[in-house]
Amino acid sequence: MSDNTTSLSASRTITRRQFTTAAAAGALVTTTGLPLRSARAATPLKLGVLLPRSGHLALIGQACQRGAEIGLPMLRDMGYSVELMNADTESNPDVGRTQAEKLIREGANMLMGCFDSATTLAVAGVAEQKGVPFVVNIASEPKLTEQGFKYVFRNFPSAGMLGKGGLLLYKDIFAATGVTPKTAVLLHINDSFGMAMLGGINALMPKLDMPFTIVETIAYDPKARDLSIEVAKAKAAKADFVMTVTRLNDAILLVREMVKQQVETMGIISPGAPGMYDKQFFKALGKYAEFCTTNVPWFDPKQEMAKTLEKTFEKAFPDESCDLNVGFTFEAVLIAADAHKRAGANDPQALTEALRATNLTKRAMLGGAIKFEANGQNMNLISAAVQNLGGKPTVTLPSASAEAKPVFPMPPFKGRT
Amino acid sequence: MDATFFMNVISAGLLTGLVYGLMALGLSVIFGVMRVVNFAHGDMMVVAMYAAFLLYTKLGIEPVPALPLVAGGLFVVGYLLQRFLINHFLGVTEHIQFLLLLSVAMIITNVVLMVFGPDARNIQLDASFESYSLGFLVLDKVRVIAAFTAGGVAALLWAFFRYTTTGTAIRACADNPVGARVVGLNVEKLYAITFGIGTACVGAAGCLLLLLVDVHPHLSSDYTLLGFIIVILGGLGSLGGALLGGILVGLSEALSGVLIAPSLKSMFSFGLLILVLLLRPQGILGKKP
Numbered sequence: 062m063s064d065n066t067t068s069l070s071a072s073r074t075i076t077r078r079q080f081t082t083a084a085a086a087g088a089l090v091t092t093t094g095l096p097l098r099s100a101r102a103a104t105p106l107k108l109g110v111l112l113p114r115s116g117h118l119a120l121i122g123q124a125c126q127r128g129a130e131i132g133l134p135m136l137r138d139m140g141y142s143v144e145l146m147n148a149d150t151e152s153n154p155d156v157g158r159t160q161a162e163k164l165i166r167e168g169a170n171m172l173m174g175c176f177d178s179a180t181t182l183a184v185a186g187v188a189e190q191k192g193v194p195f196v197v198n199i200a201s202e203p204k205l206t207e208q209g210f211k212y213v214f215r216n217f218p219s220a221g222m223l224g225k226g227g228l229l230l231y232k233d234i235f236a237a238t239g240v241t242p243k244t245a246v247l248l249h250i251n252d253s254f255g256m257a258m259l260g261g262i263n264a265l266m267p268k269l270d271m272p273f274t275i276v277e278t279i280a281y282d283p284k285a286r287d288l289s290i291e292v293a294k295a296k297a298a299k300a301d302f303v304m305t306v307t308r309l310n311d312a313i314l315l316v317r318e319m320v321k322q323q324v325e326t327m328g329i330i331s332p333g334a335p336g337m338y339d340k341q342f343f344k345a346l347g348k349y350a351e352f353c354t355t356n357v358p359w360f361d362p363k364q365e366m367a368k369t370l371e372k373t374f375e376k377a378f379p380d381e382s383c384d385l386n387v388g389f390t391f392e393a394v395l396i397a398a399d400a401h402k403r404a405g406a407n408d409p410q411a412l413t414e415a416l417r418a419t420n421l422t423k424r425a426m427l428g429g430a431i432k433f434e435a436n437g438q439n440m441n442l443i444s445a446a447v448q449n450l451g452g453k454p455t456v457t458l459p460s461a462s463a464e465a466k467p468v469f470p471m472p473p474f475k476g477r478t
Numbered sequence: 479m480d481a482t483f484f485m486n487v488i489s490a491g492l493l494t495g496l497v498y499g500l501m502a503l504g505l506s507v508i509f510g511v512m513r514v515v516n517f518a519h520g521d522m523m524v525v526a527m528y529a530a531f532l533l534y535t536k537l538g539i540e541p542v543p544a545l546p547l548v549a550g551g552l553f554v555v556g557y558l559l560q561r562f563l564i565n566h567f568l569g570v571t572e573h574i575q576f577l578l579l580l581s582v583a584m585i586i587t588n589v590v591l592m593v594f595g596p597d598a599r600n601i602q603l604d605a606s607f608e609s610y611s612l613g614f615l616v617l618d619k620v621r622v623i624a625a626f627t628a629g630g631v632a633a634l635l636w637a638f639f640r641y642t643t644t645g646t647a648i649r650a651c652a653d654n655p656v657g658a659r660v661v662g663l664n665v666e667k668l669y670a671i672t673f674g675i676g677t678a679c680v681g682a683a684g685c686l687l688l689l690l691v692d693v694h695p696h697l698s699s700d701y702t703l704l705g706f707i708i709v710i711l712g713g714l715g716s717l718g719g720a721l722l723g724g725i726l727v728g729l730s731e732a733l734s735g736v737l738i739a740p741s742l743k744s745m746f747s748f749g750l751l752i753l754v755l756l757l758r759p760q761g762i763l764g765k766k767p
Contacts, residue, residue, distance in 0.1 A: 116596060288740075290732050321609045
């Protein structure tokens with residue numbers, strides 16, 4: 062009894078020899094690095110999330126934020142460990158740049174964002190300067206992957222890819238419905254996204270041998286209070302159908318104004334821009350939101366991950382739309398978490414290398430496995446023709462993933478019930 | 479583009495211009511009587527828009543019937559603001575007044591931001607999707623309602639200044655404040671009523687603008703600037719000038735949008751302003767100082 066007590070007591074006391082042995086073992090572990098690596102992997106990835114949660118892009122920024130947060134339990138179940146550090150870019154590139162610097166100062170291992178191209182470019186500059194990897198959730202500015210950035214990875218089509226995918230789908234819609242219009246009028250916003258899209262459309266129209274011509278191009282400010290003149294001008298062009306490159310608020314203004322000015326058209330089809338698939342668009346326009354089509358990268362209704370994500374989202378946010386903003390932001394967090402898991406470290410260089418080696422076959426959006434080219438662009442992304450049918454955005458093309466057949470020409474506004 | 483098209487564009491510009499004119503009337507009234515430039519003008523209009531938004535969403539009162547309520551509320555706010563704050567700064571130099579009202583504007587914007595958040599809000603009425611067809615003219619129903627109501631409010635204001643004792647007394651204060659005091663008028667009270675009338679006009683305009691545009695806290699600076707362009711064009715202190723300025727800006731936005739580029743339409747309002755400042759600095763209907 063007495064011996065046991067002594068023994069127990071002795072085992073609790075650290076002698077000089079035991080301390081030296083433990084210190085030596087610790088030094089060995091530190092030098093070899095292996096056990097330390099696995100210890101670091103247990104440290105969650107600190108992901109700096111930069112989104113425009115206020116300002117004129119607030120609605121979409123908040124949708125992206127929901128996408129970043131909704132997938133966290135799913136990612137935890139998949140064995141990933143991520144901690145989000147959220148920052149609001151206020152729809153302003155200068156604020157985005159400052160917030161990115163602040164997040165890095167506060168310990169972010171990786172950045173993710175920023176929805177709009179101008180802010181994303183500003184943040185990419187900071188990421189390059191500080192050597193911190195940056196996963197772009199949504200931004201189509203071509204320069205992001207053409208400028209030689211080493212730390213920028215984009216799982217979203219560039220304006221060129223978006224334009225090409227979107228334009229080719231026009232041909233598919235016309236082929237599927239057997240109706241081919243001859244002329245179009247293009248209404249587009251004049252911010253960096255809108256101008257990049259315009260450049261892409263103008264360059265691609267002749268190359269893709271499109272069956273219609275654009276008879277009038279009308280640019281407008283995305284913060285415009287009133288689009289009556291723009292719509293009057295579009296009406297005067299007497300084109301067969303309307304092409305749009307919008308954000309959310311102006312998309313609502315445009316269609317509302319078209320109804321008021323009695324503009325009857327064969328269709329309203331966007332080659333790949335936000336707005337018309339948003340729940341707010343349906344709420345604001347009701348029956349007039351129907352049949353508008355957006356050719357845009359979208360969920361793959363056949364993918365299990367997409368179904369789980371949509372179900373989880375619907376339960377958590379019944380009044381919000383589970384759209385591409387949610388989907389691509391979720392995937393951006395997935396990509397970051399996956400790179401962190403494979404890197405087994407929070408070191409920016411290791412994370413960058415792991416991002417470069419990404420190969421995610423199970424995903425939520427349409428396209429093949431997520432892989433990055435040398436320039437940081439994922440090329441495995443395809444667009445879907447998403448038409449508003451029955452009060453929700455519905456994949457009508459490609460036919461392999463379609464939930465319904467496309468409707469073109471659309472029924473006139475007048476007399477809709 | 480044919481003549482029919484231009485007639486439609488011109489009519490839309492005229493209708494929008496009338497609402498712009500009503501918005502600028504308040505600014506003109508306050509300056510005309512008190513020589514105070516209200517830099518919180520757009521912010522007060524945004525408050526009115528949110529008030530109309532709440533009356534519709536919470537109580538189901540549409541903006542036009544809500545107009546007297548909102549205008550009345552803004553009158554009280556304007557009256558108290560003048561009586562207890564601005565009145566103390568009437569004799570000081572202009573830049574002090576400028577800083578004071580700019581501070582008021584910033585406080586209003588930030589309070590609105592805290593209460594309502596940054597999102598744009600709008601109301602959906604059945605009329606929001608309707609239009610009147612008059613032969614070849616297609617007129618937006620809400621724009622017609624807004625323009626006619628704006629015209630009515632402007633007419634009432636004119637009648638108030640022309641035919642009522644208080645209106646006459648306010649005009650006397652504007653013409654000769656010292657003389658007004660000598661004959662026994664309570665100038666401070668009349669100034670407070672004037673400021674109240676100015677803010678009530680802004681309140682009325684805010685109700686009507688909610689029919690046309692979405693409201694968000696940062697809208698205020700756009701409309702303060704627009705208000706200044708309009709009153710400088712028409713002539714600071716002139717009621718008719720404010721309406722004329724509004725119509726000119728509405729028309730210039732509409733026509734430049736069609737003839738040049740819609741994205742450049744605001745630029746033409748500024749161009750017009752520079753032209754008027756060069757050729758007639760006191761404004762089209764303004765009096766030489």
